Amino acid sequence: MSRPLVSIENVDLRYGGEGGTLAVSGLSLAVEKGEFVAVVGPSGCGKSTLMKLVTGLNMPSAGQVSVADEPVTKPVSIVGMAFQNPTMLPWRTTLDNILLPLEIVERHRVRLRAFKADYIAKAETLLATVGLKGFGAKFPWQLSGGMQQRANLCRALIHEPELLMLDEPFGALDAFTREELWCVIRDLHQDSAATGHPVTIVLVTHDLREAVFLADRIFVMSARPGRIIETKTVPFQRPRALDVMYTPEFNGIVHDLRALIAEARVQPAEAV
Ligand SMILES: Nc1ncnc2c1ncn2[C@@H]1O[C@H](COP(=O)(O)OP(=O)(O)O)[C@@H](O)[C@H]1O
Ligand SMILES: [Mg+2]
Incomplete structure (x- = not known):
């Protein structure tokens, strides 16, 4: 088995030095080359922090982040990024x-x-x-x-890019445009696999249907300080058509995810 393209091992990140905000703690995950993963969780749980750790815009306070077998010590050049507010x-x-x-x-x-x-x-x-x-x-x-x-x-x-990091990139779009762009991203991922240069995609979203439609695996984060509390594998074959969203199985997964996040939201944050 090859090494994962992205690996986060037991990472803590505290903003603002000692006494500052512990954004993520004990955060671990691995993403295989060519995989499409989504990250969901309550607002403020550290999703964007996770993205900045992988892209080298933030350095961990503890633990290790690596991309393509290299420890991340500066902004990573094989990555394409699209963040929520277009700049x-x-x-x-x-x-x-x-x-x-x-x-x-x-x-x-x-x-x-x-x-x-x-x-x-x-x-x-x-x-x-x-x-x-x-x-x-x-x-x-x-x-x-x-x-x-x-x-x-x-x-x-x-x-x-070999690695595409998307942090709520479709947030401000109307429903139809969003579905159109889901298909653009789906096809991009699919086509890259066919050419033998598979792109790996990490998508942060608060839209659970978006996560289930697009991803192979979905990481659910706890409330801050964020860590992964559940990993769900999405069973649908590729290529996927938008129709899959109207099946009971699809809705069942969305429902489970919603319940997990609702629970995570009300759990008291650990001592910081
Ligand atoms: N640059 C920063 N300085 C201080 N605190 C920050 C900074 N960026 C994020 N935070 C805090 O860290 C926590 C996680 O933020 P973030 O990763 O943006 O969450 P999410 O993307 O899941 O909404 C929040 O409490 C947020 O206020
Ligand atoms: Mg965010």
Whole structure:
């Protein structure tokens, strides 16, 4: 058995030094290469903290985080990130915002200079995939919130990351758009497996149906300080159609997850 792509071992993270907020404690999980996992839990339990630990934006106070067999000691370059609030630079066009990660990561910067036209074509293909064909020349402030979130997703995908970290990326979207983008992500995951370069996806969401529709496994976190209290395996075959959401089995899993989180919410937090 190969080593997991992402491994978090017995991690604590306290913000603000001694006496500060213990966000996660005794947090452990492993994600295999090519897996699609979701993380759910009560609000404020440490989900975003978990994402920042894996991407190297936060360092643990105790325990170990590793990605692709390397201990995480600085921001990880094989990762694409899309966070809840799209942070597009207002003075750059949508297209130039999407190309931004290529300018930041050293090994892409050289390629970007040499193959700029190819990358622009790729960005335009991504824009079309998320329903934003022809919007590349617009500035972020000319796009609606939902459109900015779609563009944000393109930015996470432009450098074809091996690991995609999505922190509530569909939060502000209407129900139909959200389902559309679920299918975009589902297909992206599926297609990558077919090409032999499987993308691994970690999705934080408060939408339990989203988690069950998309993920192979779902980690449920306790209230703060967060740790994993349950791991659920989703039994549905791939490819999955949206129809699966109207089956009793699907609703049964959503129901179980809801009960676990409701229970976690009312449990008193451990002494901090
Ligand atoms: N930079 C920070 N400084 C201090 N406390 C923080 C910081 N970021 C998050 N927290 C606190 O850590 C806890 C977990 O936060 P977070 O990981 O954002 O939770 P979630 O994403 O599950 O809602 C919360 O109590 C939050 O207020
Ligand atoms: Mg969060």
